[in-house]
Amino acid sequence: MKKFFASIVFAAMAVSSFAGGLLTNTNQSAAFVRNPMRYASLETDAIYFNPAGTAFLNEGWSMSVNWQMIWQDRDVLSTTFLGQPNNKEYKGSVYVPCMPTIHAAYKKGDWTFSGFFGMPGGGGNAKFDNGLPLFDALGTSLVAANGLYGTSAFESTQYLFALQLGAAYKINDNLSVYGGLRTNYTSLSYEGAINAIHPQAGNQGEILALELTQTGIAFAPIIGVDYKIGKLNLGVKYEFRAVNIIENDTKKLSSQILASALGGDSNLDGKINMLAQATGNPTLGMLASLQDGEKFRNDAPALLTIGASYDITDRWKVMGGYTYYFDKDAKIESLLGKANTMRTLSRNTFEILGGVEFKATEKLLLSAGVQFSDFGVNSSYLSDVSFIDDSFTTGLGAKYSFNENLDLNVGLCYANYAHGKGVNASTFSESTYLRKTYNVAVGVDFRF
Numbered sequence: 001m002k003k004f005f006a007s008i009v010f011a012a013m014a015v016s017s018f019a020g021g022l023l024t025n026t027n028q029s030a031a032f033v034r035n036p037m038r039y040a041s042l043e044t045d046a047i048y049f050n051p052a053g054t055a056f057l058n059e060g061w062s063m064s065v066n067w068q069m070i071w072q073d074r075d076v077l078s079t080t081f082l083g084q085p086n087n088k089e090y091k092g093s094v095y096v097p098c099m100p101t102i103h104a105a106y107k108k109g110d111w112t113f114s115g116f117f118g119m120p121g122g123g124g125n126a127k128f129d130n131g132l133p134l135f136d137a138l139g140t141s142l143v144a145a146n147g148l149y150g151t152s153a154f155e156s157t158q159y160l161f162a163l164q165l166g167a168a169y170k171i172n173d174n175l176s177v178y179g180g181l182r183t184n185y186t187s188l189s190y191e192g193a194i195n196a197i198h199p200q201a202g203n204q205g206e207i208l209a210l211e212l213t214q215t216g217i218a219f220a221p222i223i224g225v226d227y228k229i230g231k232l233n234l235g236v237k238y239e240f241r242a243v244n245i246i247e248n249d250t251k252k253l254s255s256q257i258l259a260s261a262l263g264g265d266s267n268l269d270g271k272i273n274m275l276a277q278a279t280g281n282p283t284l285g286m287l288a289s290l291q292d293g294e295k296f297r298n299d300a301p302a303l304l305t306i307g308a309s310y311d312i313t314d315r316w317k318v319m320g321g322y323t324y325y326f327d328k329d330a331k332i333e334s335l336l337g338k339a340n341t342m343r344t345l346s347r348n349t350f351e352i353l354g355g356v357e358f359k360a361t362e363k364l365l366l367s368a369g370v371q372f373s374d375f376g377v378n379s380s381y382l383s384d385v386s387f388i389d390d391s392f393t394t395g396l397g398a399k400y401s402f403n404e405n406l407d408l409n410v411g412l413c414y415a416n417y418a419h420g421k422g423v424n425a426s427t428f429s430e431s432t433y434l435r436k437t438y439n440v441a442v443g444v445d446f447r448f
Contacts (some may be wrong), residue, residue: 001148003256003277006174010390010435013332013370014212018391019055019359020323020325020351020373021301021303021323021327021349021351021373021375022301022327022349022375022377022388023121023323023325023327023330023332024120024121024300024301024303025047025118025119025120025121025133026100026323027047027068027070027210027413027439027441028045028048028066028075028116028118028120029048029049029064029066029101029103029409029441029443030066030067030068030397030410030441030442030443031043031045031409031411031412031443032045032049032395032398032441033068033395033412033413033439033440033441034366034367034368034369034395034396034397034398034399034409034411034412034441035319035355035356035357035367035369035396035397035409035410035411036353036355036369036370036371036393036395036413037307037319037320037321037353037354037355037369037370038050038194038307038321039235039305039306039307039319039321039323039353040053040233040234040235040307040308041053041235041307041309042056042057042228042233042309043064043445044057044062044063044064044103044445044447045103045187045369046104046235047064047065047103047104047105047114047115047116047164047234047237048103048116048164049099049235049237049305049307050224050226050235050237050305050307051114051166051168051176051178051180051222051224051237052168052178052225052226052235052236052237053168053176053224053228053233054105054112054114054168054176054234055066055107055110055112055168055176055178056113056176056226056228056277056385057105057107057112057170057251058107058171058375058447059107060106060107060445060447060448061104061105061106061249061325061448062103062105062106062107062446062447063102063103063104063105063445063446063447064101064102064103064104064443064444064445065099065100065101065102065152065443065444066100066101066102066103066441066442066443066444067098067099067441067442067443068096068098068099068100068101068423068440068441069096069097069098069099069439069440069441070094070095070096070437070438070439071093071094071095071096071115071437071438072093072094072095072435072436072437073091073092073093073435073436074092074093074094074126074128074222074433074434074435075089075090075091075092075432075433075435076090076132076133076244076431076432076433076434077089077090077432077433077434078090078133078430078431079431079432080428080430085105086103086133086334088133090128090130090131090132090133091128091129091130092126092127092128092132093126093127094125094127094133095124095125096125096211098120099118099119099401100117100119100187101116101117101118101119101254101443102116102117102118102289103115103116104116104325108172110169110170110311111165111167111169111170112167112168112170113166113251114165114166114180115163115164115165115166116127116162116163116164116169116182117161117162117163117164118161118162119159119161119162119269120160120162120182120184120300121160121184121186121300121347122148122399123187124155124366125155125157126155126156127154127155127156128152128153128154128155128158129153130151130152130153131151131153131154131194131292132152133150133431136149136150136151136194139152139194139195139196139207139208141185147198147199148196148198148204149196149197149199150194150195150196150197151159151194151195151197152192152193152194152195152239153192153193154190154191154193155190155191155192156188156191157188157189158184158188158189159187159188159189159231160184160185160186160187160300161184161185161187162182162183162184162185163182163183164180164182164183165180165181166179166180166187166222167179167180168224168226173228173230174227174229175225175226175227176225176226176228176267176371177223177224177225177226177229177328178222178223178224178225179192179221179222179223179224179225180221180222180223181219181220181221181222182218182219182221182222182239182242182408183217183218183219184217184218184220184242184244184300185215185216185217186214186215186216186217186218186244186246187213187214188213188214188215188246188299189212189213189214189217189357190210190211190212190213191210191211191232192209192210193206193207193208193209193210193222194206194207195207195322196257199254199273203256204257205224205256206254206255206257207255207256207257207258208254208268208287209252209253209254209255209256210250210253210290210393211250211251211252212248212249212250212251212252212290213248213249214246214247214248214249214251214298215246215247215249215294216244216246216247216298217243217244218242218243218244218245218299218300219242219370220239220240220241220242220302221239221240221284222237222238222239222240223237223238224236224237224238226447228252228398231310231311232308232309232310232314233308233309233310234306234307234308235305235306235307236305236306236307237304237305238302238304238306239302239303239304239399240302240304240306241299241301241302241326241329241330241371242299242300243297244297244299244333245292245296245297245298246295246296246298247293247295247296248290248291248292248294248296249270249291249292250290250291250292250294251291253265253267253268253269253291253292254268254381255268256269256271258275258279258284261275261278261279262274262275262278262436268287268291268338269292270289270291270292271286271363272284272285272287272288272290272291273288286337289333289334289335289337289338294321296333296335296338297332297333297340298332299330299331299332301325301326301327301329301342302325302326302329302330302418303321303323303324303325303326304323304324304326305321305323305324306322306323307319307320307322307353308320308321308323309385312377314359315356315358315359316356316357316359317356317357318354318355318356318357319353319355319356319369320339320352320354320355321352321353321354322350322352322353322437323349323350323351323353324348324349324350324351325348325349325350326348327342327346327348327349327378328342328343328345328348330375343376343377343394344380345376345377346376346377347376348376349373349374349375349376350373350374350376351371351372351373352371352372353370353371353372354369354370355367355368355370356368356369360445361368362401362427363400363401363402364397364398364399364400364401365397365398365399365400365401366385366397367396367397368394368395368396368397369394369395369396370392370393370394370395371391371392371395372390372391372392372394373390373391373392373393374390375388375389375391375446377389387432388417388431388435389417389418389419389435390418390432391415391416391417391418391435392416392420393413393414393415393416393437394413394414394415395411395412395413396411396412396413397409397410397411397412397441398410404412404447405446405447406444406445406446406447407444407445407446408443408444408445409441409442409443409444409445410441410442410443411438411439411440411441412439412441413438413439414436414437414438414439415436415437415438415439416436417434417435417436417437419432419433419434
């Protein structure tokens with residue numbers, strides 16, 4: 001049976017990331033996977049990473065089709081639970097069998113018109129088969145008076161699709177500018193339950209069961225500048241914040257164990273306040289935001305990227321870059337209580353990137369790159385439902401050029417995250433958070 005509360009797992013980060021900031025996927029091409037430093041790209045994936053650089057593409061059409069497979073481990077080691085020693089591991093996993101990205105550009109004279117389709121946030125299926133400490137504690141708090149305790153498990157599917165359209169203009173042989181607009185469509189779905197367990201008799205019924213989806217549309221302008229002189233290329237891009245409002249479509253919000261307080265009616269939708277008064281349990285009030293029709297802010301933060309690449313020789317190229325995410329300006333409302341979780345961050349996220357390419361033969365290019373992400377998270381932000389810490393991503397791979405119009409990119413990257421620690425004061429619980437991401441990608445670039 002599919003189980004609950006992924007709705008809360010991603011409450012603070014309704015769209016989680018695989019590479020990039022707290023909320024942003026920057027792995028938008030196979031070339032990125034083989035070398036994460038793409039912010040000065042003058043290849044087809046510049047449409048996303050350095051859109052002003054598309055002004056220096058060849059005349060005519062340039063296109064890129066990419067496929068990625070991603071899997072991520074998200075484990076929680078509970079060291080203290082409800083004030084008592086506890087060495088239980090809650091294992092979570094995210095799997096994305098197919099994350100597609102498509103880039104297309106048409107250059108005519110000084111103008112280049114381009115489009116991008118991809119998933120700059122979320123994507124895939126997240127499972128926590130044996131729940132998380134927070135949810136177990138929530139369930140236990142509701143039934144502790146009856147000598148019961150709570151257990152949980154849940155599953156979530158989340159997608160953020162984006163369509164970007166824009167144009168670059170080549171002012172002269174060295175300078176170009178870009179303006180565009182990205183449309184984001186968010187789709188989130190959650191299903192599961194928290195169960196009440198008796199120490200001897202076993203399962204006593206569902207404390208809470210949920211089936212819920214959320215959708216929303218947002219828009220973000222994008223501007224960019226590229227300056228190319230000799231062997232040096234510089235690219236800058238700024239994406240504005242996308243203000244997003246998502247709405248609950250709650251298909252199921254029920255409780256077997258609490259039905260008696262509503263005269264035997266297990267349906268809680270629209271009746272949370274009544275239930276809280278009937279039971280005298282204020283904890284139930286936090287469930288009000290799970291009801292049908294509730295709306296939440298779920299912004300995509302603004303970001304600034306700066307990149308440079310330099311051809312040391314005809315065979316060697318080096319590149320470096322910087323990303324700054326304006327996380328604290330975005331508003332992400334928690335699914336329980338609607339608190340703006342981004343306000344608990346110590347500061348905004350930044351990244352430092354570097355890469356190198358070596359032209360082994362006329363047809364084969366080898367590459368590798370690194371990305372260090374420094375998140376502004378702290379003990380106030382880290383929790384069972386929102387955990388991520390500083391990460392170091394390494395990518396490597398190759399590009400093979402069959403001819404001047406057809407390239408094949410393959411890449412593999414691995415992201416390792418620092419082990420964060422979080423304390424939940426309301427449940428007297430302490431946990432250690434472990435997270436790793438693996439990614440393989442294949443892409444085809446062609447021109448005509």
